[in-house]
Amino acid sequence: MSRIELDRVVVRAPTPGGPAPELTVLHETSLELTEQRIALVGPNGSGKSTLARLVNGLVEPTSGRVVVDGLDVAHRGREVRRRVGFVFTDPTAQLVMPTVLEDVALSLRHRVRGREERTAAAREVLASYGLEGLADRSVHALSGGQRQLLALAGVLATEPAILVADEPTTLLDLRNARRIGDLLLGLPQQLVVATHDLDLALRCERALLVDGGRVVADGAPAEVVASYRAGAL
Amino acid sequence: MTASPLGDYQPGTSALHRLPVGAKLLGLLALSALGVALRSVPTTAALLVLGVAACAVAGVRLRGAARALRGVAIGLALLAAYQTWQADGERAFVVTGSLVAMVLWATAFTTTTSIERLVDAITRWLGPFRRVGVRPELVALAFSLLVRGIPLTLEIAAETRDAARARGLERNPRAYLTPLVIRVVAHARATGEALHARGVGDD
Numbered sequence: 522m523s524r525i526e527l528d529r530v531v532v533r534a535p536t537p538g539g540p541a542p543e544l545t546v547l548h549e550t551s552l553e554l555t556e557q558r559i560a561l562v563g564p565n566g567s568g569k570s571t572l573a574r575l576v577n578g579l580v581e582p583t584s585g586r587v588v589v590d591g592l593d594v595a596h597r598g599r600e601v602r603r604r605v606g607f608v609f610t611d612p613t614a615q616l617v618m619p620t621v622l623e624d625v626a627l628s629l630r631h632r633v634r635g636r637e638e639r640t641a642a643a644r645e646v647l648a649s650y651g652l653e654g655l656a657d658r659s660v661h662a663l664s665g666g667q668r669q670l671l672a673l674a675g676v677l678a679t680e681p682a683i684l685v686a687d688e689p690t691t692l693l694d695l696r697n698a699r700r701i702g703d704l705l706l707g708l709p710q711q712l713v714v715a716t717h718d719l720d721l722a723l724r725c726e727r728a729l730l731v732d733g734g735r736v737v738a739d740g741a742p743a744e745v746v747a748s749y750r751a752g753a754l
Numbered sequence: 755m756t757a758s759p760l761g762d763y764q765p766g767t768s769a770l771h772r773l774p775v776g777a778k779l780l781g782l783l784a785l786s787a788l789g790v791a792l793r794s795v796p797t798t799a800a801l802l803v804l805g806v807a808a809c810a811v812a813g814v815r816l817r818g819a820a821r822a823l824r825g826v827a828i829g830l831a832l833l834a835a836y837q838t839w840q841a842d843g844e845r846a847f848v849v850t851g852s853l854v855a856m857v858l859w860a861t862a863f864t865t866t867t868s869i870e871r872l873v874d875a876i877t878r879w880l881g882p883f884r885r886v887g888v889r890p891e892l893v894a895l896a897f898s899l900l901v902r903g904i905p906l907t908l909e910i911a912a913e914t915r916d917a918a919r920a921r922g923l924e925r926n927p928r929a930y931l932t933p934l935v936i937r938v939v940a941h942a943r944a945t946g947e948a949l950h951a952r953g954v955g956d957d
Contacts, residue, residue: 617954619869
């Protein structure tokens with residue numbers, strides 16, 4: 522299993538539009554994440570997405586270090602990105618090619634050089650997620666659930682060791698949210714998922730409650746979720 | 755959902771589908787040059803017939819061709835009116851007819867050429883320029899993002915217009931243009947993040 526370490530990480534952001542002091546998005550945080558399925562829960566703007574983005578290098582720490590499987594994200598970002606896949610809340614931005622097949626093929630360009638072989642491999646990936654019937658369809662013509670499934674398939678085609686998902690079910694209806702949730706939890710990869718779906722969080726091995734840029738609870742999901750519910754109500 | 759005004763790729767086995775990307779692009783270039791060099795009614799009529807034939811061979815659906823032309827219809831109408839006023843009807847036919855023919859060829863091209871093939875072709879063509887610092891994969895990716903960006907921008911524009919209408923601000927250009935620019939830039943940024951996250955461009 523992979524190992525994600527945050528060593529005294531602080532993230533600050535400039536205050537928009539003025540010389541006001543910088544905003545601390547994440548206060549000093551040290552963590553070791555070794556469980557297979559880890560949930561990040563908390564209110565909007567709490568810092569859980571920032572925490573998730575640190576793992577892939579999408580957000581750089583203002584101070585401190587993020588280390589993934591012994592690789593410092595700040596210095597070995599390329600290798601880290603090969604190890605860490607990332608799924609966004611809104612898949613629209615993540616789907617960068619016009620058709621379903623081409624989008625998955627884009628993910629395979631690192632591994633499969635020949636076009637014919639790449640197309641065949643992309644079709645296999647689509648078949649494994651039940652998307653083979655949509656191969657030649659425009660990504661614009663997909664439903665929200667299909668788009669998110671395709672975004673996930675595109676990321677998993679790169680065979681990452683770790684998958685980070687930032688609220689992957691927030692824009693989905695109940696059925697699709699359940700489907701994506703089941704798929705995520707069944708993956709062999711280490712999973713870090715920032716989510717408002719507390720049922721999904723409860724099915725993980727570890728949960729972290731983030732509030733006001735701090736990890737305020739960390740442990741068994743049942744206890745962390747209960748603590749979150751108690752604070753929210 | 756808004757589709758591309760140039761038409762989406764449709765898999766097939768037509769002669770145009772089988773033609774190499776380079777040959778299609780060169781043909782497109784040659785016909786466009788012909789339209790500009792030989793400005794006459796018979797040439798324009800022939801180019802239009804060729805454009806319709808190319809769409810028919812490519813299997814472009816009537817709706818696809820109409821959508822492609824609708825996107826430039828207002829510009830063409832204004833151009834035709836201007837040319838008729840400044841010169842005559844014949845001149846208007848030659849100028850606008852050539853443009854319509856080019857749109858039809860472009861539609862036939864995008865309908866028969868997948869972005870994947872186009873990206874491969876651009877990567878191959880730019881290969882020799884690696885030694886002077888050009889990164890063919892990145893250029894090809896930028897091109898594919900440009901093609902993808904057209905329908906996305908139209909989609910965002912339609913949503914933004916609806917939002918302005920919903921607030922009764924359809925006659926206020928600021929209420930439409932400001933959020934449109936902000937959303938397009940935000941989308942570009944999100945796409946950059948997604949590419950970064952997928953390690954695309956790290957080669």
